[in-house]
Amino acid sequence: MTALLSIRDLSVAYRRDGREVAALKNINLDIASGERLAIIGESGSGKSTLALAIAGLLPASARIGGRIDWQMSEFRSPHQPSCLRKTPLSGRDIGFVFQDPSASLDPVMPIGKQIAEVARTHLGLGWPQAYARARTLLERVRLPDPGTALRTFPHQLSGGQKQRVAIAAAIAAGPKLLIADEATSALDTIVQAEIVSLIRQLVSEDGMTLLFVSHDIALAAELAERIAVFRHGELVEIGATAEIVNAPRHAYTRALLDAHIGLDAEPMLRRAGASA
Amino acid sequence: MNSPLLTVSGLAKRYRRGGKTIAAVDDVSFAIEPGETLALAGPSGSGKSTIARLVLRLIEPDAGRIQFEGDDFLALSGSALRARRARLQMVFQDPLAAFNPRATVARLLDDPLRIHGIASRAERPRRIAALLERVGLNADLAPRAIHEISGGQRQRIAIARAIATNPSLIVLDEAVSALDVSVRGDILNLLLDLQAKERIAYLFISHDLGVVRAIAHRVVILDAGRIAESGDARAVIGAPQSAIGKALVMATPKLHRTTAS
């Protein structure tokens, strides 16, 4: 297993009202090529900051310490000429899916054009080939009637369909790494399950590495091979999914697992109430 | 057996969108007993939030009847409706959006006490402190601005505001969905404690069947504005009969732990 990237002593701080707030503290983490890694944590854990840092999408005002070392040989692919870059390019080498698809899609551009543009910019295709690729991608993300869908606008789609389009745009340039930051949190349970299975399929078909950022440990466990637990900007523990779920070493991980209310949970309701 | 606290029958609400009429809620009927938790579950667009807003008279139905505490709730208007609202309260999903961004904790809790004449001006600070204590918060939180406190604290304030007027029914619209899991359990326990002590009934709206199964007595599963099935929460979720019920159970993430939990 080769490491796609190695994170060494990564610290990120944001400036807020003149003060510095640490979002990540001395993170060390390796992501293997082709693995599915889940980053889980509650609000303020730094999990989204980590995703943005890896994608190179942190705001310019953020103060960044430490290193992210990339194994650039992993990024060569048939339609991408190898170059001397030291870091991969967000959008081409890294696909990013955000929580809110309405915010990441342009509301006044047909979705076909939005996807084709990614393919055109990063793969150097002409418009006809780029549109053909967009059509194939819409088929792959299982949008009904992809031919017509090319010309629809984001507001004509449901939340789940918009997220499918956002995924299509994210993988349009054939990235090596796909980052999904709470990509299913705004969706209902059924649509969430569909999107998760779609991500799983696309990742395995294209041999992508997946970084799945979520607050839901059960969802993460269904999708990922490894889980990293974050809290207050620190990496609490990392391990294989079965290990984290069944034999957590850290009390916080155990607390997160215990707080999960699944379909097999002990009922909290004391059945002494009114109705019988 | 006494009559139900809330009876909803034949409720319907239609929206017009681009020349087409869409039934958001279509012939929905259910009842809630005093002190009972009835959950409304379903995918997005199933009409569960619309039902909550109809029951609270935030929007008006196109058809149907709502009987609350023995009275025709839809016949009330003006000051009679406002007075009766004391008995029927609500907690929203996003506690930050549910409060005036300029408000302080004290003002948010003062409003219901003042509007319904529950306590005199001199007495109110003491009542506010007591309310904060009942939801497990420190009384010195009162002067703080609402945006200064944590999400879990905010949701406790929302519950304190809802119970200030001594309601018999509280509508909880995805009230724990936006909370961190470590906070969610505490809020659910607080709700269950209040219910046990004061026989408050809950209309619990959620897309999370795990939570529904853990805290609701009965569940109504909705699909496209209609009731797909209903019954005892653990029985329905344990063995759903409707297609949508089965799909919801299937789609719920499951944590397979081999060690004793």
Next chain:
Amino acid sequence: MSVVRRFLRTPEAIAGTIILAALFAMALSASLFFPGDPQAIAGPALLPPFQDWSLPLGTDRLGRDVLAELFHGARTSLAVGLAAAAAALVIGAIVGTLAGFAGGLVDEILMRTTDAFQTVPGFLLALAFVSVVGPSLSVVVMAIALGAWTGPARVARAEVLSIRERDYVAGARVIGMHPLEIAFREVLPNALPPVLALSSVIVAAAILTEAALSFLGLGDPNRVTWGGMIAEGRTVLRTAPFLSIIPGVTLVLTVLGVYLAGEGVVETTAVRRSLS
């Protein structure tokens, strides 16, 4: 405190503040430096400026002290400008809030009334109003406000329309709050920022309208006004141009100062919004 410091960081704000501070100092110190009636004869007629240091800016056609008139005129201009703008903002905010919050017939009636006022040029309206009721300070204020409240009303209504759909307004209804209390205590304060952003434009326009009314002889005859001074000087424009130029330049500087300070405020609040 930090808001003030941030405000004073923009060059527009500094320039605007200096001009306005000088203006307020003039208005407040008018009776201190020039305790007598500014319309009394103080020396020979048509004395040019910088000749006699007891009358530094010279005298007008009737031998009145131009500097004294300028100081007392600052009072009128500021008083009328601020009072008219305040009246316009209050009327506009109330009308806009009622229309936006009530909707239906109330909205229809109030907004058609707003339309009616907006189709008549504000200056004509003020002219007609003063000619009918008679010139006095309060009538001039009313007349100017009458033509200026429609802008704030429209902005307030648009803001209220979006705010009234928020959860906290629904929350206020659920606890049984009276609709009028919801409109003016929950909605209006949150709708105010964009309305207040109009205030500099309205103050500047009000000062100009007041000057124009005075120029046409429709100002309060018992008070010195810059518009009146310009009108006075007009008859001797060729022989003594300074009589029109001095109050004219003061007027331009005042309007500029108001604009610049307003711009600074908008910039400061914009920064604050992007920070939060």
